[in-house]
Amino acid sequence: MKLYYFPGACSMGPHIALNWVGADFDIEQPDLGDTTFTAINVVRQVPALVLDDGTVLTQCNAILRFIADSHPDADIGGKDNPQSQYLINRWLSFIASDLHRSHAAYFFQPRFIDAGSDDEHRRIKQAAENQVIALLRYCDDWLADNTFTAGDKPCISDAYAFTVFRWSRNMAKPAYTFKNIRAFMDRMLKNDGVKSAMLREGIE
Numbered sequence: 733m734k735l736y737y738f739p740g741a742c743s744m745g746p747h748i749a750l751n752w753v754g755a756d757f758d759i760e761q762p763d764l765g766d767t768t769f770t771a772i773n774v775v776r777q778v779p780a781l782v783l784d785d786g787t788v789l790t791q792c793n794a795i796l797r798f799i800a801d802s803h804p805d806a807d808i809g810g811k812d813n814p815q816s817q818y819l820i821n822r823w824l825s826f827i828a829s830d831l832h833r834s835h836a837a838y839f840f841q842p843r844f845i846d847a848g849s850d851d852e853h854r855r856i857k858q859a860a861e862n863q864v865i866a867l868l869r870y871c872d873d874w875l876a877d878n879t880f881t882a883g884d885k886p887c888i889s890d891a892y893a894f895t896v897f898r899w900s901r902n903m904a905k906p907a908y909t910f911k912n913i914r915a916f917m918d919r920m921l922k923n924d925g926v927k928s929a930m931l932r933e934g935i936e
């Protein structure tokens with residue numbers, strides 16, 4: 733099995749989950765423009781997970797769900813419990829569709845305006861940052877009463893949340909300055925699967 737990734741990108745969510753289930757896998761940073769990689773993922777994004785039989789899996793949440801469901805004993809996806817699965821899926825959706833996406837305009841303004849000026853880029857970046865901070869406030873409120881996003885032990889939505897929380901570190905109010913998010917991140921930083929993924933990806 734091979735996970736295509738970039739250090740600290742959303743692919744770190746699946747990386748953490750693969751560690752949690754004890755999977756045997758290689759990792760590789762792709763050249764997004766190279767035809768070898770576009771043959772694997774035509775939309776030129778990580779993560780992509782290539783299984784031993786050559787099957788290619790893409791889309792962070794689908795990969796996370798696959799890892800959890802194919803390793804039920806690891807219990808990181810709400811095993812046999814529809815209510816728990818609902819909560820995990822709800823958080824996966826929120827992180828992908830809201831939190832992750834809001835960062836896109838912060839990092840890549842030219843994708844959001846045609847031939848924009850520096851001032852327009854600056855305003856898009858600021859608007860994106862405002863949106864991220866509002867969403868982080870919601871996460872912080874939730875984590876005041878919850879140890880992890882969907883219960884009292886780490887699951888796939890935590891792997892993704894932890895990964896995306898790191899992206900705000902250069903914003904005016906980074907995720908780690910929110911008290912409950914900080915406590916969540918500290919818990920995750922002590923987790924072996926998280927530590928191993930960060931080490932292997934070469935990030936602090």
Ligand SMILES: N[C@@H](CCC(=O)N[C@@H](CS)C(=O)NCC(=O)O)C(=O)O
Pocket residue numbers: 738741742743764776777778779790791792793828
């Ligand atoms: N909807 C995709 C989003 C993947 C995505 O945004 N990947 C980013 C890294 S976090 C990427 O590969 N970006 C490269 C680019 O867009 O040029 C998923 O859930 O897998």
